[in-house]
Each structure stands twice: as C-alpha cells, then as structure tokens.
Amino acid sequence: MVLVGLSSHYLLIILLYFLTGVGTALSNVPIMALISVWFDGRSRGRAAGLCVMGNGLGILVTGKAVPVLNKMAAGWRVSWIVLGCLAGGIACLCFVLFRNRPVNVDEETTEKITSIAETEAEPETKGQSQSEQKIAGKNIFFHCGAIYFLFGCTYVIYVTFFVTALVQERGLSEQAAGDLWSWVGLLSLASGPLFGYLSDIYGRKVILAAVFFIQTTAYLLAASHLPMLSVYVSLGCFGFVAWSIPTIIAALIGDHAGPERTAALFGFVTFLFGLGQIIGPACAGFLAERSGTFSGSFLLAAILAGMAMVLSLLLPGNRQPLPEDRKG
Numbered sequence: 001m002v003l004v005g006l007s008s009h010y011l012l013i014i015l016l017y018f019l020t021g022v023g024t025a026l027s028n029v030p031i032m033a034l035i036s037v038w039f040d041g042r043s044r045g046r047a048a049g050l051c052v053m054g055n056g057l058g059i060l061v062t063g064k065a066v067p068v069l070n071k072m073a074a075g076w077r078v079s080w081i082v083l084g085c086l087a088g089g090i091a092c093l094c095f096v097l098f099r100n101r102p103v104n105v106d107e108e109t110t111e112k113i114t115s116i117a118e119t120e121a122e123p124e125t126k127g128q129s130q131s132e133q134k135i136a137g138k139n140i141f142f143h144c145g146a147i148y149f150l151f152g153c154t155y156v157i158y159v160t161f162f163v164t165a166l167v168q169e170r171g172l173s174e175q176a177a178g179d180l181w182s183w184v185g186l187l188s189l190a191s192g193p194l195f196g197y198l199s200d201i202y203g204r205k206v207i208l209a210a211v212f213f214i215q216t217t218a219y220l221l222a223a224s225h226l227p228m229l230s231v232y233v234s235l236g237c238f239g240f241v242a243w244s245i246p247t248i249i250a251a252l253i254g255d256h257a258g259p260e261r262t263a264a265l266f267g268f269v270t271f272l273f274g275l276g277q278i279i280g281p282a283c284a285g286f287l288a289e290r291s292g293t294f295s296g297s298f299l300l301a302a303i304l305a306g307m308a309m310v311l312s313l314l315l316p317g318n319r320q321p322l323p324e325d326r327k328g
Helices: 002-006 010-038 042-069 076-097 107-121 130-168 174-188 191-202 202-222 229-241 246-255 262-291 295-315
Strands: none
Touching: 002 010, 002 076, 002 202, 010 042, 010 229, 010 246, 010 262, 042 076, 042 174, 042 191, 042 246, 130 174, 130 202, 130 229, 130 246, 130 262, 130 295, 174 191, 174 229, 191 202, 191 229, 202 229, 202 246, 202 295, 246 262
16 A cells, blocks of 8 residues: 555556455455454454444544645645555554454363363254265255355445446436435444344344345435435435444354354355445446446346345254353
C-alpha cells in the first residue's frame, strides 16, 4: 500500500494492488480461525461478531478520513501511504499481542485441548465406517462453501450498484446517495456481535437463514420501483445484517472443524466466497447493460440470497458440544 502511494508506473501499481488484495484475504483467514482456538462454542459467535465489527468501524473511519487526505497536496498518494502505515502498525501489534493459544493455561488445560483435538479426529458415530464419516465431514464444508459463495455473489452486487442506482434511477445527487450509504456502515457495527450472539443461543442454521431472509427483502426492495421509503427500508435491512454472515460462517466452521482444522477449511470456503465476489457483479453488470436498469441485477441477488436461505435451513443440526462447552 505504501509503495502504491509512491509509484508512478501503471503496471507496477496493478501488481502492488494485487498484492494488497492477497494480503487482505490472507489476514482474514487466520484471524477468524484464531477465534475457534481461543473461544468455545458458547461464545464463538459473539467473539467472531466483535472481530467482524472492525469492518464497519473501518468503513466509517476511512469514509471520513480519505476525502480529507485526498484534498492534501499529494492527493490520493497520501491516503495510500497513511493507510499502508496503519496496516504496518497493526501487523506489529499482532506480532506482539497475539498468541496461537491462551498463554496462561495450566498443564491440565493444555492436556484437555490436546484431548479435544484427538477426540475430534475420532469417529463420532459408531455405526459408520471411517470413509463414510470422512465423506460426511467433507459434505458439511462444501455445504458451507456453497452458502458463502452465494453470499459473495449477492452482497457485492448490492454494494457495487446500489449507490449508482440511487443516482441514475432515483435522481439523487452523489452527495445525498453517499450520505445515505454511510448509514450502512453505522448500522453494520452491531450486526456481527448481535447475530453472532443469537447464533450461540438459537443455533447457526436458524439465524443464518433469518439473515438471508432479511437480505432477500433488502434486494427485492432495491429491485422494486416503490416510493423512496422502500430505499430507506432496503438500506436498513442490509445494514442491520451486513457483516453477520461471515461471523456465523466462521463460528459454524469452528463448530464442525475443531481448532486444528479451522484455518484450512475456513480458507477453503473463503476461496469460494471470493469466486462469488467475482461472478456476482459480472453477471449483474451484464444484466444491467442489457436491460438498461439495475432492477434485474437486484432481482438476481434476491433469488440467489433466497437459495442461500434454503441451503441454510438444510444444514445439519448443531454439533454436539465439545467437552469445554459442557463445563459449567
């Protein structure tokens, strides 16, 4: 990011921007996987939600700071350099503060953690063969991956085209549309902790399905040509649940994979999520060009979100609590 701010060569900036995207993805996977090691099933959703809340805070801070930085003499370069330095500072904090496992644990707790990891590797159902259980284990992660892929397709359509649709089809100024969109960042602050907490209490599949239902409503309202009130309700629905799905998916993977395999399997579903982020806006943009309106794009997002809601309801029941979950 710092080198982008210092560079004047187009191809070099493309390469550096690619590396910025790689770094973003690589940092997301271990921080979410770390939660599965540090927190048990009773609080994993809340912990993931608090972590994801940083997304909303980042949107709010950069939304206010970047325009100010861009007005300085060096313009956009200052923004890239400042944000790059912040990323470097965060990297140093992670190195100093984070640990793979809690440091203040006694020998008994360490043995318990090892025992849990070994128990997870053993067959959970005596009537199944080892190969059958291996296939069943894979199925749940492909299932989660399909849900996360659909989320990647749908949310990025809304994020990419909604403000443009407000300007081109609703006649709002760019300033007014931007002010409306800032409410998404504000509302999204509570989405991760709230729905992570609810998923800890009522189960991942039910809350995940409820979130996709709310998102489907937001996309359908965006596709409609109803009065301006529908725009406010659509923004409210989307902002209310904006970062809840990554929270629940991270907790869900942690529930089924266990601490030892969470990073690899969360990385797998995040890869599918990334594919969705590429395919979704490409298809939506094609529809918008052909139809001359964004309604078809938002309708596509609503249909895919509805499919994700159904897939969420088809998830297996909650995994049996781990030994540390039963304590107390």
